[in-house]
Amino acid sequence: xxAAELLVAxxxxxxxxxVLMVIGALRVVTTxxxxxxxxxxxxxxxxxxxxxxxxxxxxxxxxxxxxxxxxVMVLFLFGTMLTRARIGTERDLNNSYARLGxxxxxxxxxxxxxxxxxxxxxxxxxxxxxxxxxxxxxxQIFGPYLLPFWALSFVLxxxxxxxxVLARKD
Amino acid sequence: xxxxxxxxxxxxxxxxGVYGVIARKNAVLVLMSIELxxxxxxxxxxxxxxxxxxxxxxxxxxxxxxxxAAEVGxxxxxxxxxxxxxxxxxxxxxxxxRG
Numbered sequence: 036x037x038a039a040e041l042l043v044a045x046x047x048x049x050x051x052x053x054v055l056m057v058i059g060a061l062r063v064v065t066t067x068x069x070x071x072x073x074x075x076x077x078x079x080x081x082x083x084x085x086x087x088x089x090x091x092x093x094x095x096x097x098x099x100x101x102x103x104x105x106x107v108m109v110l111f112l113f114g115t116m117l118t119r120a121r122i123g124t125e126r127d128l129n130n131s132y133a134r135l136g137x138x139x140x141x142x143x144x145x146x147x148x149x150x151x152x153x154x155x156x157x158x159x160x161x162x163x164x165x166x167x168x169x170x171x172x173x174x175q176i177f178g179p180y181l182l183p184f185w186a187l188s189f190v191l192x193x194x195x196x197x198x199x200v201l202a203r204k205d
Numbered sequence: 206x207x208x209x210x211x212x213x214x215x216x217x218x219x220x221x222g223v224y225g226v227i228a229r230k231n232a233v234l235v236l237m238s239i240e241l242x243x244x245x246x247x248x249x250x251x252x253x254x255x256x257x258x259x260x261x262x263x264x265x266x267x268x269x270x271x272x273x274a275a276e277v278g279x280x281x282x283x284x285x286x287x288x289x290x291x292x293x294x295x296x297x298x299x300x301x302x303r304g
Contacts, residue, residue, distance in 0.1 A: 045206055053214050060218055060241055064225035069233060076237050079218070083244045087266075090211065090251040095266045099247075102270050107240065107277050114233050114281040118288040128231050130297060136227035144220040148213060155209040160255055162206070167260045175264040187271050194275035198282035204289075 042162055045089060052089075056082035067124045073111045080104050091166045211252035218245035232284045232294040236277060243273045 059078035066072050080103045087096035119125075176184050218241055225238025247266045254262025288294050 042206055049206065049210060053210075056214070057217055057221070060221040063237055063241065064221055064228065064234075069231060072234055072237055076240065079241060080244065083248060086211070086214070086248055087251055089206070090248075090255050092251045092254065092263055092266070095247070095251060095263055095270075098267060098270055102274055103240075103244075107274060110277050110281055111233065111237065114236075114284055117285055118233065118294050125231075127295075128234060129228050130230045133228035136224040139227060140220040140224035143223060144216055147216040147219070151209050151212045151216060155207075155212065158208045158256075160206045160208050160211075160252070161258065165258070167254070167263055171260040172263050172267070175260050176267070180264050180268075183268060187268055191271060191275050194279050198278045201279070201282035202285050 049086070049089060052082045052085045056086075067128060069115045069119065069125065069128070070112070073108060073115060076111070077104055077108055080108075093166065094169050094172055208252060208256050211248055215245040215248040215252070218242075218248070230295050230297055232287070232296055233281070235296065236280050236284070239280075240273065240277070243269055 056079050059075045059082065062075040063072050063079065066075065080099065084096045084099040084104075087093075087099060222238045222241035222245065225241065226235055229235050229238060247269055250262040250266045250269070252262075254260065254266075284294055287299065291298065
């Protein structure tokens with residue numbers, strides 16, 4: 036492997052962002068404060084957007100920032116504040132069988148890691164890949180994936196109506 | 206960049222999300238763990254899109270983001286309804302379906 040193929044800057048960026056994302060994800064599932072969990076989730080989602088940029092997916096990264104960090108996080112904070120009287124540390128956020136999750140997640144990760152490493156190994160991503168732009172994505176959405184797009188529109192409409200019907204006071 | 210480094214990052218996030226779904230009792234925190242899982246799937250899809258040089262993965266990722274937004278909306282509405290009826294969103298207290 037010659038040095039030009041190593042892409043040092045991208046690899047350092049990937050490592051830094053990955054470490055931040057893993058720390059954030061661990062804090063999301065271990066912290067005792069629901070608002071802190073939401074704010075750590077922002078770290079993970081921003082890191083995911085940065086990884087999308089590394090993967091040459093600018094449009095998906097921008098959508099991630101708009102939809103997840105902009106809208107979904109506001110929904111989560113609303114949900115937190117509407118369902119809990121106090122904003123602070125809470126004692127019993129975990130189930131009594133929470134320790135059961137550790138071996139389950141560990142076994143799952145071991146199985147996936149073995150499968151991934153054995154099937155992909157040290158295969159390189161194409162370094163000079165062309166960037167998929169908005170025109171190609173729109174050609175996909177309004178071309179071969181039009182029917183899923185319609186179904187998705189219907190799902191969103193049903194979700195909006197369902198949320199209003201469920202959450203209104205009558 | 207290796208293909209497997211992105212896939213391994215996705216696997217790590219997926220497993221952390223699974224742990225959160227199992228371990229957490231608060232319904233809002235379970236929804237956040239589900240968001241972690243969906244994001245790991247998106248990282249995988251975009252890694253494969255770059256590997257194969259196609260735009261299909263981008264389309265799938267956008268659809269997943271839309272479905273996740275709908276899921277969070279309905280999920281939080283349900284959580285709100287449960288809280289209004291029970292004054293609690295602990296998932297272990299919702300045991301009416303137990304036979």
